[in-house]
Amino acid sequence: FIQSEHALRAKILLKPLSNFRIAKVELKTFNNNPVHAVYFKSHRTSRDARNLLESNGIICWEADIRPHERYLMERFITAGAIIDDESSTKKNPFLNPRLAPAEYRPELKLLSLDIETSMTASELFSIGVWTAHDRKVFMVGAETPSTHSVTTVDIQYFDSQLSCLQNFLKWFSEYDPDVIIGWSVVQFDLWVLETLCKKLGINFAIGRADQSAHWRQEEGDGRRYIVIPGRVALDGIELLKAANFHYESYSLQYVSEAILGSGKLLHGSGRGEDIARLFAEDKQSLAEYNLRDCELVWDIFIQKKLLHFAVERSQLTGLLLDRVGGSVAAFEYSYLPRLHRRGYVAPNMGELESDVVSPGGYVMNSQPGIYDNILVLDFKSLYPSIIRTFLIDPCAFWIAEHEQLPEDAIVPGFNGAHFAREGHILPQMIENLSAARDVAKKQKNASKRILIILLRIDGIC
Template sequence: MTGFTFYPIEATYRIIDGKAVIFLIGRSGEGGHVIVADNTFPPYFYIKLKVQRESTVLMKRLLDFKLEDEKGGAFFTHIEPITKIYLGKKIDLLKAHTNLPGSVPKLREEVRKMDEVEDIFEYDIPFAKRYLIDKGITMLHAYTVEAVPFSYPSRVPCFMLSSISPGEGNRESLNILAFDIETYSPHGRVMVPEEHPIIMLAVSGKSVSKVITWKRFKTERKDIEFVESEAALLEHFFRLIESQRPDIIATYNGDGFDFPYIITRAKKHKIPLDIGLDHSEIIKNKAGQVEIVGMPHIDVYRFVKRIVRGNLQTQSYKLDAVAKELLGEGKHESDVSVLYKAWDEEQGLEQYCAYNLHDAMLTLKLAEKLLPNLIEFSRIVGQPLFDVNRMGFSQLIEWFLFKQALAENQLMPNKPSYRETRDRMRRSFVGGYVFQPTPGLYENILMFDFRSLYPTIISSHNIGPDTLSSLPPTVDALPVPLDDAKIFFVQERRSFLAKQIDDLISRRIRVKEMMKESPNPFLDARQNSLKLLANSFYGYLGFIQARFYNFDVGRSVTAYGRHYITMVIEKAQAAGFKVIYSDTDSIFIGLEEKKREDALRFVRQINETLPGVMELEYEGNFKAALFVPTRGNEGGAKKKYALLDEKDRIIIKGFETVRRNWSIIAKEVQREVISILLRTKNAKEATAYAQEIIEKLRKHMIPKDQVIIFTQLTKDIEGYESKGPHVKVAMRMKERGIPVSGGSIIQYIICQGAGSIGERAKFPDEVIENEYDAEYYINNQIVPSVDRLLAVFGVDPATLAESKSQSKLESFF
């Protein structure tokens, strides 16, 4: 028997001698990788009978039941009666253990058919995840393990578990290896991994930083390593992973690009992919996620796009934009679209090696910066880093609820069936209240919003499917403020969901208190993770695939939200403030003759009337705010405005600058016009700037790369009835043998000539500098991007597109 400290990093399982064996993979207290196996945990699911007294007969029948197959069959190994709480009520169940994880889906279908069975539950939880929940294992926490060595084909020591108990502390320093590839790509952004090789591969980690390439050139750089071929490059990369043996392999879009490309090229060269710690191969699973056993692949892009984006100012999730905001440095300037030419001509390859290495280094730095957040989410929801990295907020909430449900003996509802999902999609309820703004430029305005409006409503009003009632629980109980229904929530017992929100809020308060005494990035990541989860509860409840979805619960939350925001608006107006705009949980007010202290006093008075943990907070003072009219309407546009804060920073919401299918020049013009209007309030200057760009377009002084439009194919080409310009370009790309499909980003330029817009749309490589259709970009990109902004100041959009010579001629007459 061996005893040691163990820090688990991931969990999987293997079938050994006909039995499911959990593999916990991590680091020992001495620092080396180890595998701790557990062969004592059985797969199971729950069965609810129509008549509980029939349980004894059914238990015997189930234990005698077996589905035969070539692998030994699927059968039950043990069945026990238990009681759990389901949506507020105690119910009796059978806990049915099976011989293998793969037997669960087979046996559940047979059980469904039995007349005695009313329903089955928790049958769709992956085995390793189920183990972590039931055993309460937290990734990277210290555990004291008693185990015996056992023989298994592995690159690291393996132990069979005898006992495991929580220890003290966490492992927070992880060895990360980041990499990035550059490929030979004569078709620009369209990659063809079956045909085009990887020509450079950069790695960056604690003890390694270099580029591997297979075309030699003279260089003084010591961080460039030459090999003989692409096959040698891949083999060298795999050996480097083996020698480094990192805790984490980090990429930026490695699921979508780097790893699939490597897998394709390795298979072409017949190079083994068995780099997992148990000699298993790199695999791309059904969800398109790339897995390596023992070295979790963390795709930073996925985490940024799913979780971090809400905290970013940038609307682009490209490496350059994200790195600039989070790290203060971006990618090196280099035109990778012509890298293939440099490769063919053997010119300028050193700058591309530097570019490649810098990308890997940025990926490493982003991984290091975001790792505390990733670790905290993993600890809170009880799932491995690899899985949490790829979860959206609804998935994070659901796994958090699974973890909490076990502690409270709660039975989790099932995911909806196809019919239930279809029925949910047919119903909708009213969302948040919006106070429509009057178009204009406003000065000296304050913004307030409700702190976590929907979560605090759920907590303060004890909302949940398990407390929902159509009858008043007490004589003086008030219903939810709905016009078309009488809905109540009982107060004598806490709803399961409200308790979880309470827990998240109280834990965050405790962490923030700890930060005052001992601030560190992990505590900050923890409080931020707790906040994000709490704020995501309502979104989860409204998600039609959610286990806890409930129509009446969802509409009750938004009804209370409308009630409280309209109450604030009415009281603000009665107190003499000018309400400029309000949307769901926020309100913009103009001070008029009042002072900021008056507004803060007003908010304190509001908070005294709010129930539970609800609170209206001061968000900021803005020097200027610009609200524009809706197109074809005099009223103000909703969710579309620009602000200038006290630090002279511009915040843009809802404009074309955040949309992909506008050209770069259109976005730049709009951004600059907004800046001029907010900072100088000079409409003539803004108009003159827009007209100057228009003149440059007419003279083709704007380079073609500024007029490229990027549009995503939302489905395969064959699925389009109407063939827009991006579809037409995609069709021509396919004719040239360039693979495109739903999800591909198509870039194109509209050129001069006869025919429809689609017929004049060309791939950028096909276009010469003065070929683009200036009038198209002026009338369909530049003018629409600024017309409503300038309309606020009375500028006629028709005058924008006039040429300077035409304007002078008209003024002469």
């Protein structure tokens, strides 16, 4: 969006670019100025246009919203969707279908994955897989004598890393999981498998329809992200943190003992050397160790309902199942379409900054001593309750300011601010989340942690 007074100049500046149009829309800025919308047929052209306009002093609003996310959020589609296309056929399944939100919870097929490698991760030892109906280990090398006379582990031996990877990928395609789970499964397991496949000239095609995975790596901390067509990879560590579970250590050994009361078959500082020794001398024991890690991750996901948490979070917020963090993105996903229906576009970061500092809550001085009886009073969701009581909301503030509402139509706030009694967004959002949180608490399910996190909305606003 750009200010309407700049529309003609923007059209001239963007003339070298193709496939765009500028149109008047019934929206305005927080300063009550009308805006035009600029439409593009490609995301790349949109980014180029934004840089061109801003370099010429024309402010762009909501230019950082990705097109597909805008399309979905404006239709209030979060996770589930109804696809309506009467013209669909087998040859042409969907052509510009109509989409609508749906409360759909699919039964997702899980695969717990863990690999064992040399200490430098340059050599593959084994790949363990654990599903609801199948548990096995793909092992590199010939079978070795074991200290165990009998094992229940299904071990498949292959004469080379190449053969092991090829057979794993064949099994993977046939099993066709929806979700891959693990412990550092993106940062280590999948990344190492991708690296080894490249080294051996194999296409790491773990996406549906034999499509390859796509990687992105942050420049700062080097964190990796993976997009798998038709599937998703969920890391146990990231999900536990997102669901507000706190542990002194997030190692699989520590967390599994805390949650399940049992841990890995090998642990400690010399584990790397032990794994290499087992690979050389006792592959059966290595397979049992490998598969045990898969089982622990599987049981943690079941025990803490982490997949349920991820699905409910996605259904509630619009965040992708594997999205790490994203509380601000979740807020924007819900708030922006409602703001547009009130006739406003969102301001850019920094445009609403003020030197006025809120005084915050009053903290009484303590009286040190030893007391027989202690009464603890804790206000339930203090800041969200204040927001609901005084109807604190950016949109309500702009409505009160721009429409010059009478006193009986506004609620006075801090530092001379006023908020409209009608047309506010944030208080209603919090009310809905509060009700959902209460239901989730009664049900004692993991989704209540989503709501607790989201109700810390004062930190976002």
